[in-house]
Every structure is written in C-alpha cells, then in structure tokens.
Amino acid sequence: MCGISGMFDTRGQRLFDGALAARINNIQAHRGPDEADVHLEPGLALGHRRLSVIDLATGQQPLFVADGQVGIVFNGEIYNFQALRAELEALGHHFRTRSDTEVIAQAWLAWGPDCVLRLRGMFAFAIWDRREQTLFMARDRLGVKPLHYALLADGTLVFGSELKVITAHPGFERRIDPLAVEDYFALGYVPDPRCIYQGAHKLPAGHRMLWRRAAGGQAAAMPVSAPYWDVRFTLDNPISQADAEAELRERVKESVRLRMIADVPLGAFLSGGVDSSAVVAAMAGWSSTPVRTCAIGFDDPKYNESEFAQMVADRYQTDHRLEVVGSDDFDLIDQLAWLYDEPFADSSALPTYRVCQMARKHVTVALSGDGGDETLGGYRRYRMHLGEESARSALPLPVRRAVFGPLGWLYPKLDWAPQFLRAKTTFQALAMDGAQAYQHSMSRLRTDERRALLSPALQRQLGGYHTVELFRQHAQQAQTDDPLALVQYLDYKTWLVGDINTKVDRASMAHSLEVREPLMDHELIEWVATLPSRMKVAGGEGKFIFKKAFEPLLPHDVLYRPKMGFSVPLARWLRGPLAERMRGSVLGPRMLDCGFFNRQVLSQLVQQHLGGQRDHSDVLWSLLMFDAFLKVSEDGA
Structure with a gap:
C-alpha cells in the first residue's frame, strides 16, 4: 500500500x-x-x-x-x-x-x-x-x-x-x-x-x-x-438455496485466502458484526497460527459491540486485542479535516481512525468486512425502501404526488417521537420515483432543507442542479428494475466509494496500515449479483443467505442480533462537551462570511439543537466539518 x-x-x-x-x-x-x-x-x-x-x-x-x-x-x-x-x-x-x-x-x-x-x-x-x-x-x-x-x-x-x-x-x-x-x-x-x-x-x-x-x-x-467494468444484476441464477449457501461460503473463503498473502504481520478487524466475524472465521480456516484480531470498544454500552467480538475471538482462539475508547473521544476534528482534504461528515470516521491506530501497533495489513452490506443486502434502509416500493407500485406517480406530496409537506418533523410516528420522510418518498426516493432517504439534509440552508447566491451558482441528478444518472445505467438491485447499484456508485472506501482509506493510511476487503472482491460481487433478491432480503431479514451460509461457523447471537453500526453520540456531544466548539464554528466568521449559507438558518439550527427543541446533530456535524475543511483550505495545508 x-x-x-x-x-x-x-x-x-x-x-x-x-x-x-x-x-x-x-x-x-x-x-x-x-x-x-x-x-x-x-x-x-x-x-x-x-x-x-x-x-x-x-x-x-x-x-x-x-x-x-x-x-x-x-x-x-x-x-x-x-x-x-x-x-x-x-x-x-x-x-x-x-x-x-x-x-x-x-x-x-x-x-x-x-x-x-x-x-x-x-x-x-x-x-x-x-x-x-x-x-x-x-x-x-x-x-x-x-x-x-x-x-x-x-x-x-x-x-x-x-x-x-x-x-x-x-x-x-x-x-x-x-x-x-x-x-x-x-x-x-x-x-x-x-x-x-x-x-x-x-x-x-x-x-x-x-x-x-x-x-x-x-x-x-x-x-x-x-x-472498463460494471456490475450487472441478472438475478437469474437457478441455484437452490442450499447450494447457494454452500457456494457463497466457499467463495468468501477463497476471497479471504487471496488476501492473506503478505510478507509482513497480518490480522483483521473484528467489530462483532456479521461481516468482520465471517472474515475472521474464514481466516482461521486458512491459518496455522492464531489470527490476530483487533477491536475497539466504547465506555458507553449503547455503542459497544465488544462482547460480540469476544465471542468470535473465543470461538476461533484468536490473538485478540481490545482497546476501550472514551465516549467523548472527539479531539480529531482538525486532524480528520487535513486527512480527508474535503469536507467529510461521516462521524464514524473517528472510531475508524482509532481502530486503525490501534491495529497498526500489531499488524501492517488488516482484513475488514467492508462491502458486505452493499453486496448482500444488509442495510435496514434497503428493507424500508422495499416496503415503500410496494406502496409506490400500487399507485401511478401522478396520484402519489397528489396524495403524498401534500402530506409530506404538512406532516411535522418529529425527531423526538417513536419511530412509527416519524412519517414525514416516508410520505415525501412515496411521492417520488425509486431513484429520487432513495437519494431522499440517504440525504443528511432533504432538498427543501438544503434550499433553506444554502444562500440565494450559491443557489444561483447551482443553476438548478440537485444531487438527485447524480442518482438518476446512475439509475439509468443500472440495467435493472428490481427495487433491491437498483439501490444496491446506487450504493456501489455513491455511498460505497464516496463514504465507506474513502473513510477507510484515509483512516488506515494515516497510520500506514493496509486494509483489504474480501467482500469487495469483484468476482464475488459478480456472482452474488446473479442471485435472486429474495435470497438477500427475506422475511424482513437482511443478508439472509449470508447469515444462513455462516450459521455453521458463527454464534447465533452474532448473526441475528440487531445491527448496531460504528456510531458515536453526536447529539449529546453537540449539546455538551462540543457545544461551544460547534457554536463557534457554525456561527464563526469563516462560515458567516464565506457566502454559502443563510445566516438566519445557521443561527436557528444552533439555537434549536442547544435548546433541545430539535435534533439537528447530523447537519450541525456536517457544518462543523465544513468549517474545519475551510480552515485547512485557508491555511494552505
């Protein structure tokens, strides 16, 4: 590397x-x-x-x-x-x-x-x-x-x-x-x-x-x-469920074997999730010595998966290293702004940086489970999108726009309410086509929220451009009308490259650590793209075939527990220990004078979040990281 x-x-x-x-x-x-x-x-x-x-x-x-x-x-x-x-x-x-x-x-x-x-x-x-x-x-x-x-x-x-x-x-x-x-x-x-x-x-x-x-x-x-390459979702493989499970398991094992060639110490990240656990299980089958595994835990139980990582480490007798990170570990903002060169708002970049820092103490090469959710249908948003697509298919687009468009506009944004009452985004998505709805669901700020935040001068420079154009462009190239395959394709073109791979590359390279991703092997992806979507999401279970394939190799609690993710307590940070840094950044001279933002909206976002009326943690973190980027850019770093 x-x-x-x-x-x-x-x-x-x-x-x-x-x-x-x-x-x-x-x-x-x-x-x-x-x-x-x-x-x-x-x-x-x-x-x-x-x-x-x-x-x-x-x-x-x-x-x-x-x-x-x-x-x-x-x-x-x-x-x-x-x-x-x-x-x-x-x-x-x-x-x-x-x-x-x-x-x-x-x-x-x-x-x-x-x-x-x-x-x-x-x-x-x-x-x-x-x-x-x-x-x-x-x-x-x-x-x-x-x-x-x-x-x-x-x-x-x-x-x-x-x-x-x-x-x-x-x-x-x-x-x-x-x-x-x-x-x-x-x-x-x-x-x-x-x-x-x-x-x-x-x-x-x-x-x-x-x-x-x-x-x-x-x-x-x-x-x-x-x-020179693109993934094509044919979804036409006639293979049986049992044979597909066996072949998937062997293909993953082979992809892992190829990535274990190195002349330096090699190990793996072990988060306790399905994907990294499957990679470690496959590595153990190829290795004559204990696999080196690295994990970080959090002192806040809501964000800590280390007990599940320990289950896999115990099962395969790995040489396991765990470091516990404080839940208020946020002192990397300026360092991340320099590393990423561009504004980058995925807050999981912080723990990713820490796990790479920790892993480099023990290995030079680490295998990861990245790419599994995109390839095998693991994200919760995929299941939600499939539900919305069922509703969209029942009514023509003009009817949906007439019915759900006004509902999405009028329904309040209830960040504080139970999940089933937060229907605003769903109503808005039902009034859209599939590609637009998926981009809407992936947005940190919806189109109307961005129009409010971004200054009239910047909007004139946009000339009517909206990010959904990028998604529609990719959707036209996807050559599939299968709802799950379409959003997987969109993620391959946007989220996986722009967020996941960027995050891991910069965080690992900051510590001179090489990370290899067996679940992003293109031959594996090409084969999985031939499997019917019902094998990937079934009965409300994401990564269905992957979990079935690895049932003989992994604990049930690791395979079928709720997905936690690699997240940090943003809302609490921005109302507590990061409140003054956030206020000083979002309402500071760089942001107010750059000409990109509506000053009144910036002030409103800060006041509503600090006052507890609304949870604006995603957009405030995005603004905080944008200010950090501007500082690096102005300094000429």
Missing part, C-alpha cells in the same frame, strides 16, 4: 522542478513511510511513497521495464499477480522482481489498456509509455483505492492518491465548486467524479483514462474517462 503522485506535460517536454515533485510526493508520506523516490525526465515526474508489504527487497517504485521505456507508479495489491506472472512468463516476459507492480507493467506490454481486465485486486496506478508518449491511469472496480487529477492552465497534468497532492501544486487554484457543496450537504461527502475544488477530479471506480501528449505544444484536450 502506497501513495502515488506525478506531473505530465500534455503539451511538450518541459523539465519539472525536482524539489516540487519531491514536495508534492512527500505531502502524503503517511501513506508510505518505508521508502520514497521520484523519477524525472523531460515532460514527466513520477513519485512514489512506499509501505512495504510484498517483495520487501526489490519492490521499489517508480519501476521501469522494457529497457526503461515503460514506467509505473502503483498503489494497492493485485491478489492474482502470481497466476498472471506465470501467464506472462509463458508469453516470453522476463521479471527482475517478485512484486505485483512489475506484473502490471508487463501486463501493459502484453495487453495494453485491457491489462486492467486481468487484474483482481484494489489498485490505482499510472503507466508512462515513452514509446507512445502516453500516460495511462486506472482505478480498481469498486474504488477501494483513490486517484485524483487536475489539468492546470499551463497544460500540466497533476495526479496523486490524495487531493492534497494537487492542492500543494502552486499552479492549482483552490476555487470551491458550488455543485460539490450541494452534494456534500445532501450526502455528507463529495461523490465521484467531483472534488470540492473546481478543476480537480476523481477517476471514478472501474474507469481508465489515456493521456496522449499533444504535438507542437498545442493545448491537449482532457480525455474522457471510460468504464
């Missing part, structure tokens, strides 16, 4: 400043503390920060093959690199290292841009081919590893694992994108391919891009990134 960076002159062969190339590379030193190097030649700079995991002796980067004509910088792991190496050697390719990096470079020589179709793993890389004067960039299918880029006014392409590589370049102008602000306050993160700054982009998951140097110093056009 590493950090990559680079500059490419799309117009000619200017010599780049070596000191600048080293500086933008080293700004992400936390991603790779073991080694660093920069390659310079006319019109090109390639930088790499290395976290040594495989081939510790000879896996240095940038790496060149073909007599120095092809170079690569790579972040990630290719789990089938040994099989690919054997295939390439049979084709006549010769290797000088044992690294998966060289396998990618040789695969480029053999198959060109289609080399990505052969790779099974998590990756972001750039390949320079001097023969063709091209720079090829690619990102893994599920967006586990990040890749940012920007084309500057002088024709310089700057790219890196983290956005801070681009913002550290003196030629990049930090101008906040109004559309990104809208997306952030809708979702709590800035979704791909957008970045918080205009002119900066994320290469989307499952995409590749080929840059070709323009002739005669002409301005180069930015190429359009092209998808």
